Amino acid sequence: SGGTLDKMESFPGWSSELSLERIKRQLKDISLVLAGQTAELAPADGKLYALRDVTGTIASIPLIAASIMSKKLAAGADAVVLDVKVGKGAFIETLKDARKLARQMVEIGQDSGRETVALIADMNQPLGHAVGNALEVKEAIETMQGVGPADFWAHCLEIAGHLLVLAKAATSMEEAKQMATAARDNGRALEKFKQLVEHQGGSASLVDDPTKFAVAKYTEPIYAARAGYIAGIDAGAVGWSCLTLGGGRVVKTDSIDHAVGMVIPRKVGDYVEEQDLLGTVHANDTFRLAQAKHALENAISFSSQSVDKLPHFYETVM
Numbered sequence: 001s002g003g004t005l006d007k008m009e010s011f012p013g014w015s016s017e018l019s020l021e022r023i024k025r026q027l028k029d030i031s032l033v034l035a036g037q038t039a040e041l042a043p044a045d046g047k048l049y050a051l052r053d054v055t056g057t058i059a060s061i062p063l064i065a066a067s068i069m070s071k072k073l074a075a076g077a078d079a080v081v082l083d084v085k086v087g088k089g090a091f092i093e094t095l096k097d098a099r100k101l102a103r104q105m106v107e108i109g110q111d112s113g114r115e116t117v118a119l120i121a122d123m124n125q126p127l128g129h130a131v132g133n134a135l136e137v138k139e140a141i142e143t144m145q146g147v148g149p150a151d152f153w154a155h156c157l158e159i160a161g162h163l164l165v166l167a168k169a170a171t172s173m174e175e176a177k178q179m180a181t182a183a184r185d186n187g188r189a190l191e192k193f194k195q196l197v198e199h200q201g202g203s204a205s206l207v208d209d210p211t212k213f214a215v216a217k218y219t220e221p222i223y224a225a226r227a228g229y230i231a232g233i234d235a236g237a238v239g240w241s242c243l244t245l246g247g248g249r250v251v252k253t254d255s256i257d258h259a260v261g262m263v264i265p266r267k268v269g270d271y272v273e274e275q276d277l278l279g280t281v282h283a284n285d286t287f288r289l290a291q292a293k294h295a296l297e298n299a300i301s302f303s304s305q306s307v308d309k310l311p312h313f314y315e316t317v318m
Contacts, residue, residue, distance in 0.1 A: 072114070117316060145190060216283055259284060
């Protein structure tokens with residue numbers, strides 16, 4: 001499904017195609033920039049990624065580590081916090097491989113003189129509730145307003161906390177989390193996000209009024225066929241459902257429908273009654289809607305016995 005830059009392109013006009021001069025100027029102006037690999041920033045990575053695509057080596061852990069860290073190092077960051085996903089909804093499905101990837105990236109960073117920490121985070125179920133580009137951006141805005149999903153905010157707080165400690169802006173994780181929470185509560189986080197959107201050509205008015213985002217033609221709820229505990233929400237199947245709707249790419253040249261996706265306000269371990277709402281599918285095509293609805297229904301499994309909640313983070317590598 002769509003990546004971070006795809007999600008940001010839900011803002012009409014927003015672009016990650018920035019020259020090095022513009023990146024430097026924006027960092028000076030607002031201390032924040034969001035960019036990907038370009039002809040000027042880690043150009044070899046683009047060619048290597050295309051080569052990996054045709055040689056079937058996308059999943060190679062050393063090549064993943066090199067690709068990710070090349071951009072961090074080329075951008076000049078002196079502190080890096082890495083969010084390493086593991087589970088059915090990630091490239092890396094086992095904790096063993098996630099540890100290997102995290103360790104390789106941390107060692108690359110440290111060998112290059114950068115303060116580097118990697119967090120291994122669960123991706124066996126969706127993070128937050130929204131899956132899909134504009135839907136996830138709306139959820140991010142809600143989270144910066146203090147009303148987003150609890151697990152998504154907890155995730156952001158942990159990531160931000162580690163970065164503040166590495167930057168020596170805080171002396172402990174407790175202090176760092178208090179700083180991040182204050183930035184959310186007093187509106188500075190949302191204002192900084194708005195500046196990011198505006199400086200990169202996006203329509204910042206959507207931050208103030210998210211109802212202006214593109215909306216799918218069709219929405220259809222999915223209800224529980226039985227009472228019980230949610231035993232699993234297959235994040236991989238959910239991701240493929242989003243892709244089926246048009247929210248992701250099969251090949252790099254595919255276009256993305258930013259309005260489509262799904263909202264799943266349930267987590268593994270939750271108890272539901274028969275006919276309780278499990279989620280809502282957002283689609284622009286009735287055939288794709290039916291496909292995604294069927295896939296999502298099959299992605300959620302139930303148990304008559306209570307089920308433990310999934311851990312949010314598995315470990316920290318530093």
